Amino acid sequence: MNQTRNEIVVIGGGAVGVACALWLRRDGHQVVILEPEDIAGQCSYGNASTLAEYACTPIANPSIWANLPGLLFSQDSPFVVRWSRLPQLLPWLLRFMGQCTASRAKTNAERLARLLRQTYSGFEPLLAAAPEARALIRNNGCLYAYTTAQGLRGAQADIALRRTLGVEQEVLDAAGIEALEPAMAGKSVGGVLFPRSCHLRDTQGFLQALAAPMVADGSLRRGRALRLRSASDGVHIDCEDGSTLSADRVVLAAGAWSAQLAATLGERIPLDTERGYHVEFELGRELLTRPTCPVENAFYMTPLANGRLRAAGTVELATLRDPLNPARIRYIEERVRKVLNIDAPVSHRWIGMRPTLPDCVPVIGPSARDPRVIHAFGHQHLGITLAGATGEIVAACVRGQAPDWLGDYSAARFH
Numbered sequence: 001m002n003q004t005r006n007e008i009v010v011i012g013g014g015a016v017g018v019a020c021a022l023w024l025r026r027d028g029h030q031v032v033i034l035e036p037e038d039i040a041g042q043c044s045y046g047n048a049s050t051l052a053e054y055a056c057t058p059i060a061n062p063s064i065w066a067n068l069p070g071l072l073f074s075q076d077s078p079f080v081v082r083w084s085r086l087p088q089l090l091p092w093l094l095r096f097m098g099q100c101t102a103s104r105a106k107t108n109a110e111r112l113a114r115l116l117r118q119t120y121s122g123f124e125p126l127l128a129a130a131p132e133a134r135a136l137i138r139n140n141g142c143l144y145a146y147t148t149a150q151g152l153r154g155a156q157a158d159i160a161l162r163r164t165l166g167v168e169q170e171v172l173d174a175a176g177i178e179a180l181e182p183a184m185a186g187k188s189v190g191g192v193l194f195p196r197s198c199h200l201r202d203t204q205g206f207l208q209a210l211a212a213p214m215v216a217d218g219s220l221r222r223g224r225a226l227r228l229r230s231a232s233d234g235v236h237i238d239c240e241d242g243s244t245l246s247a248d249r250v251v252l253a254a255g256a257w258s259a260q261l262a263a264t265l266g267e268r269i270p271l272d273t274e275r276g277y278h279v280e281f282e283l284g285r286e287l288l289t290r291p292t293c294p295v296e297n298a299f300y301m302t303p304l305a306n307g308r309l310r311a312a313g314t315v316e317l318a319t320l321r322d323p324l325n326p327a328r329i330r331y332i333e334e335r336v337r338k339v340l341n342i343d344a345p346v347s348h349r350w351i352g353m354r355p356t357l358p359d360c361v362p363v364i365g366p367s368a369r370d371p372r373v374i375h376a377f378g379h380q381h382l383g384i385t386l387a388g389a390t391g392e393i394v395a396a397c398v399r400g401q402a403p404d405w406l407g408d409y410s411a412a413r414f415h
C-alpha cells in the first residue's frame, strides 16, 4: 500500500478547507489539501457570493412554527421538503425544530455573531498574499428588500436582534431602496442595507486565486478520503484509489460530506444538507450594484463579473444523492424575472449542498474521538463569509491557543 506522511492534511478544498490550509501554512506547517475535484467545485462554487457579516439570525427560529404549513406542504415555497426522503431526514428535522425556540435561536445567533465579527480579520492576512483575489471583492454593502408589508413587519424581530448584537444596518423605505438600486423601483416596500457587507465578483475565482500557491507547489492532492483511522503514529486517511495518507493532524473540512468521515472514527454528528439552487443570466450589463435579496423569495440577486447576474438561494431538504430538482430552478427563475423584468435566457443552473447542523452553528475544534482531528464544517448559509474566520480559529487551535469559548462550537454539544 502506498503511504505518504504529512504534517497536516486538510480534507476538502472548498472555501473552509482552503482558508484553513492557508492559515496553517502561514504558521509554517507543511499542509496538503485532499480534494477529488477542482478547488471550490462544490458548495463553494455557485453560492450568492456575499460576505454576509450581518447574517447572525439562524433559519432555525420561532417564525418557522408560524409558517410551517406553507413551508412544508407547498412545493412553491422558498423552503421545501422532499417527502419521499422523510425517513432519512426526520432525525435531523426533529432536532432542527427543537432549535426553533426564542431562547435557542438567541443563543445560536450570539454564537454566529461571535464568528461573524471575525469575517474580515479572517481574510485580511490571506488577501495580503493574493492581490488577484482581493481584486474580486466589491465593497458596496448588501440589500434586503421586502416585497410585502407583512414581510417587513415580520422582519422587525430580526432587525432588533441584529442591533443588539452590534450589526451595522440602515433601515430604508421604498424610496431609499430605489435610490440605491433603481432596478428595484416599485418592487419593494422597504428594507435594510448592510453597509459593511462585501461581495465576490467570482467566488470560485476568488478561492482559486487564494489557493494558487498551494496548487503551484503540489500541495493539492487529488483524491477522496473514505475512512479515517487513529493510530499511535498519526491519523491515517484511506483514499478511494487505495492509497493512504498519514498526518500528525487532520482538518476535516469536507462540507456536507464531513459527517460520513467523522463516523468512520465512531463519532455521530447530526450534519445534513440544506440544498440550494442558482440560475444565472448573461446580461452583459450591471442591473444591480450589490447583492439584493427580495426577502420573501429567499434568494439573493448578485451582480458578478462580466455582466453576469446570479440568483441564488432557497432551501430544499432532500439527500446528498438526489438529483437537481427542476421545479426549484423554475421557482427562482420565475421570480427573478418578475422582480427585475429580465427576458434573457438562463445561462447556467446549479445545485449546491449547504452543510448544516440542526442549530445552524458550525462545528469547529478538536474531535472528541481523536483531538488530532480538527473539525471545520457545518457553515450552512455562511461558509464563504466564515471561511477566513474558521481558518484563523483552526490555526489557533493547532498553536495551542484555542479561544476559551471554542467549546460552544464543539460537536460534543450534540452528544
Ligand SMILES: Cc1cc2nc3c(=O)[nH]c(=O)nc-3n(C[C@H](O)[C@H](O)[C@H](O)COP(=O)(O)OP(=O)(O)OC[C@H]3O[C@@H](n4cnc5c(N)ncnc54)[C@H](O)[C@@H]3O)c2cc1C
Residues within 6 Å of the ligand: 011, 012, 013, 014, 015, 016, 017, 034, 035, 036, 037, 038, 039, 040, 041, 042, 043, 044, 045, 046, 047, 048, 049, 050, 051, 052, 223, 224, 225, 226, 253, 254, 255, 256, 257, 261, 275, 276, 277, 278, 312, 313, 314, 351, 352, 353, 354, 355, 376, 377, 378, 379, 380, 381, 382, 383, 384, 385, 386
Ligand atoms: C444557493 C446558495 C447560496 C449561498 N450563498 C452564500 C453566501 O452568499 N455567502 C456565504 O457565506 N455562504 C453562502 N452559501 C453557503 C456556502 O456556499 C457554504 O456554506 C460553503 O460553500 C461551505 O463550504 P465548505 O468548504 O464547508 O464546503 P464545500 O464547498 O462543499 O467544500 C467541501 C469540499 O470537500 C470535498 N469533499 C467531499 N467529500 C470528500 C472526501 N471524502 N474526501 C476529500 N474531499 C471531499 C468536496 O469535493 C468539496 O470540494 C450559499 C449556499 C448555497 C447553496
